[in-house]
Amino acid sequence: MLNRTILIVQKLITKNPLHHCRPLASEVLTCQLRQRDLPCWTSFCVYKWSIVNDQFGLSHFNWEVDGVNYHILRTGCFPYIKYHCSRRPYQDLTTENTFFTVLKIINVGIPTLAYGIGSWMLIKFEEEVKTSKGTVKVYFLNKEDRNAQY
Known part of the structure; x- marks a missing residue:
């Protein structure tokens, strides 16, 4: 039931005609990881209204x-979406995703x-991510070392 509801909401979000000029969250995530040369890890926020949230429920x-x-x-x-990305082997994360x-x-x-209010007050660094629909700013709480393992 939860998965079906999430899929319906995702379709409604991506079909909204007002979203045609903004990149998908999934594209911003992919472009950010590529732009940073596939780092071991990264953690960033993206402003909720600068993207189309095609990853709703994930x-x-x-x-x-x-x-x-x-x-x-x-x-x-709020007003961001926060990503924490760690390079790891594929693993079935269905149970963890449902739990969270x-x-x-x-x-x-x-x-x-x-968490959003705290992030808003603590964000100190930003970077522009190039997407097929223009650039999107992503925000960091800490300056990241591009070669850091942890």
Whole structure:
């Protein structure tokens, strides 16, 4: 039931005619990882209204870019969407994804709102990501060393 609801909402989001000029969140994620030369890890926020949220309902999932698999932890942190990406072998993350999604629903989004307000106050660095629909700014709480292992 939860998965079906998520799929319906994803279709409604991506079909919205107002979204034709913004890139998909999935494209921004892929472009960011490529632009950083497929790092071991990265953690960034993207402004919610600068993208089309085609990853609605995904909290913990695999994402492959150019043959490299990442485990993505993703959460809304209003007014941003937060990504934490770690290079890891493919693993079935269905149980974890469902757990985190249900946890967010039970908490009525209050912790994610607090996380967003905290992020808004602490963001110190930004970078532009080139996509097929123009550039999108992504934001960092810390300056990342591009060659860092952790």
